[in-house]
Amino acid sequence: MQEAITITELTPNDFLSKVDQFVAIYAAAMGAERDELPSRRVIMERHTVNPGFRALAVTAVPAARIVAFSYGFRGLPGQWWHDVVHAGVSAECGLPAARTWLDEVLEVAEVHVHPDFQARGIGRRMVLALADGRAERTAVLSTRDAPTPARKLYRSLGFSDLLTDFVFPGGGPPYAIMGAVLPLASQPD
Numbered sequence: 346m347q348e349a350i351t352i353t354e355l356t357p358n359d360f361l362s363k364v365d366q367f368v369a370i371y372a373a374a375m376g377a378e379r380d381e382l383p384s385r386r387v388i389m390e391r392h393t394v395n396p397g398f399r400a401l402a403v404t405a406v407p408a409a410r411i412v413a414f415s416y417g418f419r420g421l422p423g424q425w426w427h428d429v430v431h432a433g434v435s436a437e438c439g440l441p442a443a444r445t446w447l448d449e450v451l452e453v454a455e456v457h458v459h460p461d462f463q464a465r466g467i468g469r470r471m472v473l474a475l476a477d478g479r480a481e482r483t484a485v486l487s488t489r490d491a492p493t494p495a496r497k498l499y500r501s502l503g504f505s506d507l508l509t510d511f512v513f514p515g516g517g518p519p520y521a522i523m524g525a526v527l528p529l530a531s532q533p534d
Contacts, residue, residue, distance in 0.1 A: 348405040348406060348408060349405075349406040349407075350403050350405055350406065350413075350462075350465075350467060351403070351404050352401055352402070352403050352470060352471065352474055353401065353402050353403075353404065354399065354400070354401055354474075355402055357393035357394070357398055357400070359400075359402075360389075360393055360402075360416065361390060361393060363402060363411065363414075364386060364389055364390060366411050366414075367389060367402075367411075367414045367455075367457075368382050368385055368386050368389065370411070370412070370413065370414060370457050370458075370459050371385060371455065371457050373459050373460055374457040374458060374459060374460060374463075375457070389416075389455070392416065392418060392454055395419065395421075395424065396418060396419040396421065397417075397418050397419035397451070397479075397480075397481075398416065398417075398418040399416060399417060399418070399475055399479075400414065400415070400416035401414060401415045401416065401471050401474055401475055402414050403458070403462075403467055403470075403471060405462065412458065412459045412461070412462040412467070413457060413458040413459060413462060413467050413468070414455065414457060414471075415453070415455060415456040415457070415468075415471040415472065415474075415475050416454055416455055416475070417451050417452055417453045417454050417475050417476075417484075418451070418454065419450070419451065419452070419481060420450040420451070420452035420485065424452075426452060426454075426487075427447060427450075427452065429514060430447065430485065430487070430508075430522055431443050431447050433508050433511055433522065434446060434447065434507055434508060434522065437507075437508055442507075445483075446483050446485055446507060446524045447485065448482075449480075449481045449483065450481055450482070450483050450484065450485050451475075451479050451483070451484040451485075451527065452484075452485060452486070453475065453476070453484055453485070453486035454486075456468055456471060456472055456475075456486075456495070458471075463494070468495065468498050469498055469501075469502070472498070472499075472529065473502070473529060473531055476527055476528065476529045477528070479527055481527060482526065482527060483524055483526055483527060484504070484524065484525050484527055484529065485507070485522065485523065485524045485525075486499065486504070486524075487511070487513075487520045487521065487523070488520065488521055488523060489518060489519075489520060489521070490509050490511070490518075490519040490520050496521065496523075499523050500523075501530070502525060502529045502530055502531070503525040503526065503529050503530035504523040504524060505523060505525070506521050506522070506523055507522045507523060507524045508520075508521065508522040509521050509522075
């Protein structure tokens, strides 16, 4: 029998008080190396001060164990990810396209479900809740550029590829930058 879940919206302070749990979920979901985690923690902490920060935690009931989290915020010039993606979209698609996608944007920064709880619709519920009622016109995110379940989920919610085979400064695996017009589609996978 599957455990029931609850989704709770967190204040920035609530998020910070649980950040170690979120980093652990990130590590499990992404297969991240231990040496990557301190910098990931700092990034997550830094994001809590961005305008329009919204975070969600998913708790399995009755175990009261956090099994997933997601957060996003208003993307603005001067934010590292926003500037890098804006430059990439401008170079590949032109400045008008970059402005269309990134001038009034919800940056979906993190969406992670512990592997023991994946394939249960939790990611879909989180992304829809994260984007619900937002004032931004678009939502943009990055995900591994591979045929993953996450990529399939984002496509089913109305996201399409803006850039593929995109490597962030500093290296790493190739990513797809995906965008959707808000409100998101809510059809099932």
